[in-house]
Amino acid sequence: MNKQWFIGIDVAGAGIHFQVQNPHGELFGEDKVSKDLDGFERFLRLCEQWGVLWDRALVIVEATGRHHLPWCERLVAQGTDVYALNPLLTKRLYSSRNAIRDNKDDRLDAHSLAEIGRIHRGELERFAYRRQSDKIGLQSLIGARKEVRKQCTNLLKSAGDLLDLVFPEAKKLGLRLTQDGFRRLLLRNTTPAEIARMRESDLDHALGKKADKLLEAARASFTPTEVSSACKPALRALIETIETLLRQLALLDQTIAETFSQREHARNKQAEKLIRSIPGFGEKTAAVIAAFLPEGFEQWGNKKKITAKLQAFYGCDPRRRESGTFKGKVKLSKRGIEIVRTSLFQASFCSIMHDPLLRAYYDKKKAEGDHHKKAIFDLVRKNLRRIVAVLVDQKEFQIRHEKTA
Numbered sequence: 001m002n003k004q005w006f007i008g009i010d011v012a013g014a015g016i017h018f019q020v021q022n023p024h025g026e027l028f029g030e031d032k033v034s035k036d037l038d039g040f041e042r043f044l045r046l047c048e049q050w051g052v053l054w055d056r057a058l059v060i061v062e063a064t065g066r067h068h069l070p071w072c073e074r075l076v077a078q079g080t081d082v083y084a085l086n087p088l089l090t091k092r093l094y095s096s097r098n099a100i101r102d103n104k105d106d107r108l109d110a111h112s113l114a115e116i117g118r119i120h121r122g123e124l125e126r127f128a129y130r131r132q133s134d135k136i137g138l139q140s141l142i143g144a145r146k147e148v149r150k151q152c153t154n155l156l157k158s159a160g161d162l163l164d165l166v167f168p169e170a171k172k173l174g175l176r177l178t179q180d181g182f183r184r185l186l187l188r189n190t191t192p193a194e195i196a197r198m199r200e201s202d203l204d205h206a207l208g209k210k211a212d213k214l215l216e217a218a219r220a221s222f223t224p225t226e227v228s229s230a231c232k233p234a235l236r237a238l239i240e241t242i243e244t245l246l247r248q249l250a251l252l253d254q255t256i257a258e259t260f261s262q263r264e265h266a267r268n269k270q271a272e273k274l275i276r277s278i279p280g281f282g283e284k285t286a287a288v289i290a291a292f293l294p295e296g297f298e299q300w301g302n303k304k305k306i307t308a309k310l311q312a313f314y315g316c317d318p319r320r321r322e323s324g325t326f327k328g329k330v331k332l333s334k335r336g337i338e339i340v341r342t343s344l345f346q347a348s349f350c351s352i353m354h355d356p357l358l359r360a361y362y363d364k365k366k367a368e369g370d371h372h373k374k375a376i377f378d379l380v381r382k383n384l385r386r387i388v389a390v391l392v393d394q395k396e397f398q399i400r401h402e403k404t405a
Helices: 037-049 069-077 087-092 106-123 133-166 180-188 192-196 200-219 225-261 263-276 283-291 303-313 338-354 356-367 372-393
Strands: 005-011 016-021 027-033 057-062 081-085
Touching (some): 005 106, 027 037, 057 069, 057 106, 069 081, 081 087, 081 106, 133 225, 133 338, 180 200, 225 263, 263 283, 263 372, 283 338, 356 372
Parallel strands (some): 005 057, 057 081
Antiparallel strands (some): 005 016
16 A cells, blocks of 8 residues: 655654654654653544544664664554664664765654655665564563673673682682582682581582592692681672572573473474474574574575575675775674674584584685684574575475585
8 A cells, every 4th residue: 555654753752753744755644752652542542633543654763773663563462564673774874864974863863763654655665663562571581681691791800800719729620610519619608718617428418429529629839828728708798699690590481491392483383393303503592593584584585685685684794895996805894783693603602513524614714724713704694594494495404415505
């Protein structure tokens, strides 16, 4: 159906700027409303006063963090078409009104979005927003897990540095705070002096073969007892916090698994199962990729085109900057979803241990002089092809001979 109203909405933390245009770019109206239910109802009333019919309107929203999601959900429920565009895309399709001066304010952004909808609507159908409250919840869970994992990693580094001061001999024995038994031992006996007084049977139970060496190292520790005792409260507090975060991580993993098992996530669960059939992809990495698959990606073209677009969507695409005689290095764009990019990297690293073909390809790239990370991201490209293949064909991956070039 032809559209008669084009509405650009700029969503920000402070409020909503919007503008309504007709197919010729003439202004129907514009205003600013609050980012709450009262603001949304005022927005609807103003649009109705200007004669907007929702089934013949197209709304263009810039996808900024999570601010735009409630508005997209409510507008789709209102019966209108909504396109949620990445800010980088809107910048490339810049408004003609602001092309020279390059000013930046919310009013101009709303105008630019309405203009983009008018001029480019035929090219932007793949960005049509579909109601996805269940998917938003799943993505939020995975995002929360990422943040908890990041905090835990940072605390492990800080606690490890402090442990090097309190008990420097532990590292020489190959003992790390990532080891559950050693970490929990330090919760009860934190300093070398306390460890030296432990019974051998308790040490054997916690550490096994390394118990004797740990006891010997504790008795001959270089750090003065006064220093290790003074640092004991700080080290114990860090370890207790790490234990709390690890319990929270386990709870989040359980919640994510339970969410996947719910009926409304049947499609995500099937995608996760298919992705896990690819060597190197485990429960966590497959879950992340399945949760952040864009809606309707299967309609983006053939498998080759889908792979290229997903590569750009996740920020794994190589980019080179050139200007005249200047030629920059080829680097990843890193403009997509970071958590998916990280999962693809982790899974591709694991794949060289589980797939002889990818291992041979990795060794070939390393022999040619490629850096480790560059070789791994070459595997990311190959694994994205595999992901697209299993999802489009709806068949689990079967290892077969592939070209390594």
